Amino acid sequence: MAAMKSRISLLVLALVLVFTLSACGPKSSGSIVEGKVNVVTTFYPIYEFAKEIGGEDINAINLLPVGVEPHDWTPRSQDIINTSKAQLFLYNGAGLEGWVPNFLKGLDSSSKVKAVEVSQGIDYIMTDEDDGHDHGASEEESHQNEDTDHNSNASGDSLHTDPHTWVSPKSAIVMAQNIKESLQSVDPEHKEGYEERYNKLAERLQALDSKFKEELAKLPNHKIVVSHQAFSYLARDYGLDQHAIMGLSPDAEPRGQDLVKLAKMVKDEGIKYIFFEELVSDKLAKTLAAEAGVSTMVLNPVEGLTAEQEKKGDNYFTLMEKNLQNLIMALQ
CATH class of the missing domain: 3.40.50.1980 (Nitrogenase molybdenum iron protein domain)
Structure with a gap:
């Protein structure tokens, strides 16, 4: 009886999540392409870097629609379906996408998608600012994906991680490297192509970094x-x-x-x-x-x-x- 109640509770939770998500916002771009490495990204900079590094070897789907600001956006039920069928799910992390933990729990149980927090390895900036939407939340609140390794220096409930890592070309280089390595891990067959295209992107980011400095x-x-x-x-x-x-x-x-x-x-x-x-x-x-x-x-x-x-x-x-x-x- 207890087991049945537990299963019913989980089913209700899943239905609530799906109905809530399906009511939110305009559609994301793209759909799953069979025979390609399908990569789902949460917002524009990750999408651009993934496309540049992935080239013809991947099909990239960006969840955030054109002209939409990411802080208050939440995904739709179709986004859950697409991500469940993808090989890779790339999100910024550092508390930007407060919806990610529930989103990952809502994926199909047979999904083999690998979720990667692409800001990992960046020296996070901590702030006492709280935007009230669980963005920049402390590590315990935001990073509940057990499959993702990361090194956040967030600690305690009073400090929050500033998630806007990509706005610095220096941080963007780290993000691009994480994207490259995640592509190589799910598609080792095209490892050299990912490396080559990443090197070209990294050169451009390094040149931009130098120009900002100078x-x-x-x-x-x-x-x-x-x-x-x-x-x-x-x-x-x-x-x-x-x-x-x-x-x-x-x-x-x-x-x-x-x-x-x-x-x-x-x-x-x-x-x-x-x-x-x-x-x-x-x-x-x-x-x-x-x-x-x-x-x-x-x-x-x-x-x-x-x-x-x-x-x-x-x-x-x-x-x-x-x-x-x-x-x-x-x-x-």
């Missing part, structure tokens, strides 16, 4: 005011000082006193621009800029492409180059 080091100013706290890794790796209107989540509500304090700092420090991003509302950034008598400019956390950027053929490198040019202009 160009930003020349500038007289290093303080940036941004709409949400997505640039900590960029700031740490290239000597910037980030001040955020909002916390880890772009929809966290700032307090009035914080805005007043930031406006004062902007005036006192002679800051010329407040940065905002394209996938979320620029209202608060514009309000602060008006209060401080300065202009606004885009600094893109490269969490996804807008429909227009996709049409133009933009990618991680073009967006990061634009970020660098905007930083150079703002910090003169």
Whole structure:
């Protein structure tokens, strides 16, 4: 009787998960292709790197639709079905995708998909910011996938991991290597091709890393005011000082006193621009800029492409180059 009750409880949980997920958000891109290595990715930068390294040997499916901001997105039931049939599931980790533990539990019991947290090995930045959506949650809360090895330095409930690792080209190199090794592990037959294409991508990322270092080091100013706290890794790796209107989540509500304090700092420090991003509302950034008598400019956390950027053929490198040019202009 106890065993039957337990099975019924599990079935109810699974049904609730499926119905909840099926009600959420627009569709992801792509579907399973037989005879290919199917790789499911959670959001844009991982998708781009996986496609570059995988080449013709893989079929990549990105869960996050074009023009959607990842912090509040949750997957659909079709995403569970596709991932159950895939060979590889690549997610950022570091607390970005708070839905991953339940998502993995919802996969078909016969699924052989390998789940890999591609930010593992990066020296995580800890913060006391909590966005209220379980992003950047402590290790115990967020990393419940027993099959994934990782070395997070998260500890305790008061500190949270900043998940925005990919915004720094230095961290992106580590992520690309993790993606390459995960592809080689599920498809050793094409190991050399993955290695070759990874080396080309790593060269481009290293060149971008060097360019950020050299160009930003020349500038007289290093303080940036941004709409949400997505640039900590960029700031740490290239000597910037980030001040955020909002916390880890772009929809966290700032307090009035914080805005007043930031406006004062902007005036006192002679800051010329407040940065905002394209996938979320620029209202608060514009309000602060008006209060401080300065202009606004885009600094893109490269969490996804807008429909227009996709049409133009933009990618991680073009967006990061634009970020660098905007930083150079703002910090003169």
